[in-house]
Amino acid sequence: MESARLKRSLTGIVLLALAALPLxxxxxxxxxxxxxxxISATAALGLQLLLGFSGQLSIGQAAFYGIGAxxxxxxxxxxxxxxxxxxxxAGVIAAVVSxxxxxxxxxxxxxxxxATLGFSILVYLVLKNEEWLTGxxxxxxxxPRASLFGYVLxxxxxxxxxxxxxxxxxxxxxxxxxxxxxxxxxxxxxxxxDAARACxxxxxxxxxxxxxxxxxxxxxxGSLYAHQVRYLAPTDFTFWKSVEILIMVVIGGxxxxxxxVLGAAVVVLVPxxxxxxxxxxxxxxxxxxxxxxxxxxxxxxxxxxxxLRPFSKxxx
Amino acid sequence: xxxxxxxxxxxxxxxxxxxxxxxxxxGQGSGPxxxxxxGPMSGNAAAQGQSLRQGVEMAAKAKNAAGxxxxxxxxxxxxxxxxxxxxxxxxxxRLATRDNVCIALGSVSSPASLAAAQVFRxxxxxxxxxxxTAQRITTQGNEWVFRCTIPDRKFVADLVDFIxxxxxxxxxxxxxxxxxxxxxxxxxxxxxxxxxxxISVVAGESYTRGDVDFTAQLTKMRAANVxxxxxxxxxxxxxxxxxxxxxxxxxxxxxxxxDGIAPPAFLELAGEAANGVxxxxxxxxxxxxxxxxxxxxxxxxRSEFGKLPDxxxxxxxxxxxxxxxAIERAKSIDRTAIRDALRKTDYQSVRGPFKFDAKGDxxxxxxxxxxxxxxxxxxxLMKP
Numbered sequence: 001m002e003s004a005r006l007k008r009s010l011t012g013i014v015l016l017a018l019a020a021l022p023l024x025x026x027x028x029x030x031x032x033x034x035x036x037x038x039i040s041a042t043a044a045l046g047l048q049l050l051l052g053f054s055g056q057l058s059i060g061q062a063a064f065y066g067i068g069a070x071x072x073x074x075x076x077x078x079x080x081x082x083x084x085x086x087x088x089x090a091g092v093i094a095a096v097v098s099x100x101x102x103x104x105x106x107x108x109x110x111x112x113x114x115a116t117l118g119f120s121i122l123v124y125l126v127l128k129n130e131e132w133l134t135g136x137x138x139x140x141x142x143x144p145r146a147s148l149f150g151y152v153l154x155x156x157x158x159x160x161x162x163x164x165x166x167x168x169x170x171x172x173x174x175x176x177x178x179x180x181x182x183x184x185x186x187x188x189x190x191x192x193x194d195a196a197r198a199c200x201x202x203x204x205x206x207x208x209x210x211x212x213x214x215x216x217x218x219x220x221x222g223s224l225y226a227h228q229v230r231y232l233a234p235t236d237f238t239f240w241k242s243v244e245i246l247i248m249v250v251i252g253g254x255x256x257x258x259x260x261v262l263g264a265a266v267v268v269l270v271p272x273x274x275x276x277x278x279x280x281x282x283x284x285x286x287x288x289x290x291x292x293x294x295x296x297x298x299x300x301x302x303x304x305x306x307x308l309r310p311f312s313k314x315x316x
Numbered sequence: 317x318x319x320x321x322x323x324x325x326x327x328x329x330x331x332x333x334x335x336x337x338x339x340x341x342x343g344q345g346s347g348p349x350x351x352x353x354x355g356p357m358s359g360n361a362a363a364q365g366q367s368l369r370q371g372v373e374m375a376a377k378a379k380n381a382a383g384x385x386x387x388x389x390x391x392x393x394x395x396x397x398x399x400x401x402x403x404x405x406x407x408x409x410r411l412a413t414r415d416n417v418c419i420a421l422g423s424v425s426s427p428a429s430l431a432a433a434q435v436f437r438x439x440x441x442x443x444x445x446x447x448x449t450a451q452r453i454t455t456q457g458n459e460w461v462f463r464c465t466i467p468d469r470k471f472v473a474d475l476v477d478f479i480x481x482x483x484x485x486x487x488x489x490x491x492x493x494x495x496x497x498x499x500x501x502x503x504x505x506x507x508x509x510x511x512x513x514x515i516s517v518v519a520g521e522s523y524t525r526g527d528v529d530f531t532a533q534l535t536k537m538r539a540a541n542v543x544x545x546x547x548x549x550x551x552x553x554x555x556x557x558x559x560x561x562x563x564x565x566x567x568x569x570x571x572x573x574x575d576g577i578a579p580p581a582f583l584e585l586a587g588e589a590a591n592g593v594x595x596x597x598x599x600x601x602x603x604x605x606x607x608x609x610x611x612x613x614x615x616x617x618r619s620e621f622g623k624l625p626d627x628x629x630x631x632x633x634x635x636x637x638x639x640x641x642a643i644e645r646a647k648s649i650d651r652t653a654i655r656d657a658l659r660k661t662d663y664q665s666v667r668g669p670f671k672f673d674a675k676g677d678x679x680x681x682x683x684x685x686x687x688x689x690x691x692x693x694x695x696x697l698m699k700p
Contacts, residue, residue, distance in 0.1 A: 136497065138430065141434065235427060
């Protein structure tokens with residue numbers, strides 16, 4: 001079997017398994033945790049495009065995640081908008097706000113990272129201090145559950161399916177994007193910006209577009225989070241959240257969409273499983289991160305691919 | 317055939333019942349009673365989280381040693397929310413759906429308490445917020461939430477009542493506060509509570525956390541001819557302010573404050589300048605002297621931990637005891653029955669007589685402490 005086909009059938013099997021999971025009636029807490037994994041995976045997928053595909057290091061994704069969450073929460077709680085409108089509006093608002101990032105896409109490496117970090121701090125302060133809008137440090141309450149076509153998704157299984165569906169849609173869209181002309185162009189930028197520019201690639205435009213798409217996706221993830229947890233506080237959108245999203249992408253495997261999903265699963269689930277250990281759980285979690293990074297830049301996805309290699313025939 | 321389909325189903329159902337019933341019985345009948353307790357066991361506020369845990373554990377242990385609750389042992393399920401609302405939400409869901417606790421106690425910070433309250437309301441689990449003081453915790457129409465601490469506005473109002481009772485002639489106040497939700501909250505509440513008695517703030521001065529020089533603010537207060545000073549600070553800045561008041565010869569004025577400056581750190585940093593300061597507090601060993609329950613508890617606490625309890629210890633201990641009494645009244649661990657029994661709480665707590673009002677807030681009155689000779693004393697006992 002050819003490697004690409006093997007991957008495609010694996011993707012199909014995993015998606016089917018995820019969709020069928022509620023049929024086995026797992027515990028509702030398990031479903032809740034898996035919903036959170038899907039939400040984090042969505043945000044991580046956005047950063048994978050930015051970092052893994054186009055090579056731009058952002059540690060400000062929590063800003064767009066937070067903007068999406070608050071936008072969706074406010075639109076539905078204060079203005080009574082239906083979930084589906086608030087959901088897409090959250091993505092659009094986050095994307096529009098990300099346009100302020102256009103001037104800084106000329107930066108690279110550490111300078112870009114610090115600039116995005118600055119933006120993240122800015123957004124956190126706005127969320128914390130604009131009490132009339134966001135509820136300030138005590139947070140935003142009274143966000144309704146997600147609903148589709150007039151049906152409230154009250155059962156954990158339905159909320160889970162919604163989160164998985166969004167994550168899958170984002171996953172498949174970015175997969176297509178990766179293989180498009182656009183994907184090849186940003187790949188060229190990642191490898192050598194000057195060479196790409198010399199070949200006629202519009203570097204600044206493409207890099208900005210990556211920022212906007214990543215922000216849109218983070219906004220969607222934020223909206224899902226808002227309606228899943230139904231209480232938002234600024235302290236959940238500090239730069240720590242950005243770092244968490246970054247960890248997901250890096251341990252999952254740079255440049256691998258599937259890796260971003262795996263990374264999200266590790267970052268969300270492992271600390272929860274480690275709760276049994278008690279006081280030392282974050283210590284162990286940190287150690288696990290270090291061990292995983294020993295797999296190299298390919299992360300978990302790269303490691304798995306190596307394990308699968310014997311099963312796929314080399315390309316002729 | 318020996319087994320036709322119907323017979324197969326019957327046997328299957330019986331077998332399933334045989335394995336599941338003991339499980340069900342374990343949830344309902346004997347076995348331990350599960351109580352959740354959560355707070356910031358790690359992170360910035362870990363000290364308070366550990367206090368909560370020690371307070372709750374002490375009460376549960378005492379009850380277990382005395383034969384348990386309804387003849388069953390109490391099993392505490394401890395959760396760490398790291399002070400983050402997001403984690404508090406996850407912990408709350410875990411306690412409610414996976415650990416199946418019959419009641420949950422927590423958390424310390426208001427946002428974490430609110431995030432958890434959202435989940436417990438959804439899952440219909442009674443919750444006693446141990447130390448979250450934000451007014452809005454109990455004003456959301458959530459009938460599953462109770463609170464073990466005095467909410468912030470009442471806390472300030474209690475101090476204002478005290479001022480009016482003991483110093484009825486003081487009307488013009490200078491108010492210095494740290495410019496964050498703690499300081500600003502105290503400032504706004506003081507103005508609101510003061511109106512009733514004609515108390516006004518003629519110089520309201522704020523500063524940023526970490527400031528070390530308060531000359532400008534103190535000079536403005538002096539220029540406004542204030543009759544007394546209120547300081548809403550945490551202990552580092554609070555100590556500097558008391559020292560500088562002394563340097564500016566303003567320490568003869570009556571000085572009031574909040575529990576942000578509770579000892580021991582404040583006393584160490586402020587030194588002699590701390591003498592005379594009066595502040596509202598949730599709990600202090602000094603004000604517990606006429607409360608026999610508190611005296612006994614403090615002694616027991618000291619012999620177990622070798623130190624004096626802080627206010628979160630007291631709140632956690634009270635929350636667990638209120639829970640124990642509610643379950644005894646309900647004679648069941650049904651969540652609704654426990655909630656209804658909590659409403660009828662009438663308990664002698666280590667902070668005074670304890671009932672819940674209609675919103676779920678305690679009917680306690682804040683303690684007021686006065687520093688005399690570098691020691692806390694009960695300010696309510698002083699002559700007006």
